[in-house]
Amino acid sequence: EAGVAQSPRYKIIEKRQSVAFWCNPISGHATLYWYQQILGQGPKLLIQFQNNGVVDDSQLPKDRFSAERLKGVDSTLKIQPAKLEDSAVYLCASSLGYSHNEQFFGPGTRLTVL
Amino acid sequence: AQSVAQPEDQVNVAEGNPLTVKCTYSVSGNPYLFWYVQYPNRGLQFLLKYITGDNLVKGSYGFEAEFNKSQTSFHLKKPSALVSDSALYFCAVRDDYKLSFGAGTTVTVRA
Numbered sequence: 123e124a125g126v127a128q129s130p131r132y133k134i135i136e137k138r139q140s141v142a143f144w145c146n147p148i149s150g151h152a153t154l155y156w157y158q159q160i161l162g163q164g165p166k167l168l169i170q171f172q173n174n175g176v177v178d179d180s181q182l183p184k185d186r187f188s189a190e191r192l193k194g195v196d197s198t199l200k201i202q203p204a205k206l207e208d209s210a211v212y213l214c215a216s217s218l219g220y221s222h223n224e225q226f227f228g229p230g231t232r233l234t235v236l
Numbered sequence: 237a238q239s240v241a242q243p244e245d246q247v248n249v250a251e252g253n254p255l256t257v258k259c260t261y262s263v264s265g266n267p268y269l270f271w272y273v274q275y276p277n278r279g280l281q282f283l284l285k286y287i288t289g290d291n292l293v294k295g296s297y298g299f300e301a302e303f304n305k306s307q308t309s310f311h312l313k314k315p316s317a318l319v320s321d322s323a324l325y326f327c328a329v330r331d332d333y334k335l336s337f338g339a340g341t342t343v344t345v346r347a
Binding site: 126155162163164165166167170177178213215224225226227228229230 | 270272277278279280281282285326328332333334335336337338339340
C-alpha cells in the first residue's frame with residue numbers, strides 16, 4: 123500500500139514570498155490533516171478535512187495560510203506571504219475516519235524562510 | 237482541552253537494557269492515547285494506541301505501553317532496546333476529533 127506522498131521535500135524562500143505544498147493521501151482515506159512541526163515541538167494541527175469539507179481550521183493563521191482539498195483526494199497548503207516564524211516541517215497525514223483511527227503521516231516538507 | 241506531557245526531553249539507554257519513555261495525560265472523560273515515533277527526515281509512524289480494554293497495549297517493533305488511570309500515565313516500554321530504536325517519540329491524546337501531541341522525547345540507544 124502506497125503511503126502519504128508530499129512534495130516538495132525541502133523549500134527555501136525569503137520572507138514575504140509565497141509557497142505551496144502538495145499532499146496525496148492514502149487511497150480511500152477520507153480524512154486529511156496538515157500539521158506544522160516547529161523544531162523541538164510536537165506537531166500542531168493546522169487544518170483537518172473530511173472528504174472535501176473543513177472539519178477544523180481553528181489554528182490555521184488565515185491571514186496568510188490557506189488550504190484546499192477540492193476533489194476530496196489530494197490537498198495543497200499555501201503560505202502567502204511567508205514570515206520567518208513559518209520555518210518548520212509541514213506534515214500531511216490521512217486516516218480512514220476521524221474517530222480513533224490512527225493517522226498515517228507523509229515524510230513532510232521542511233520549509234526555511236530567510 | 238485534552239493534553240499530554242512528556243517530562244523527559246531525552247532518554248539514554250544501553251542496547252539490551254529496558255527502555256521507558258514517560259507520558260502523562262490530562263483529559264475529561266475517557267482518554268484515547270497514542271504513541272508515534274519519528275526517525276530523522278521522515279514522518280511520524282504509528283506505534284500503538286489505547287482506546288479501551290486491557291491496560292497493557294502491544295504495538296509495533298516490540299513496543300508496549302501501560303495505561304494507568306490512577307496515575308494518568310501512558311508510558312511506552314520496550315524490554316530490550318536496540319540501537320535502531322534511537323529516534324524521537326511522541327505521545328498524543330485525542331482531543332475531540334484531533335490529536336494533541338506532546339513535545340517529544342529523544343531516545344538514544346548506545347551500542
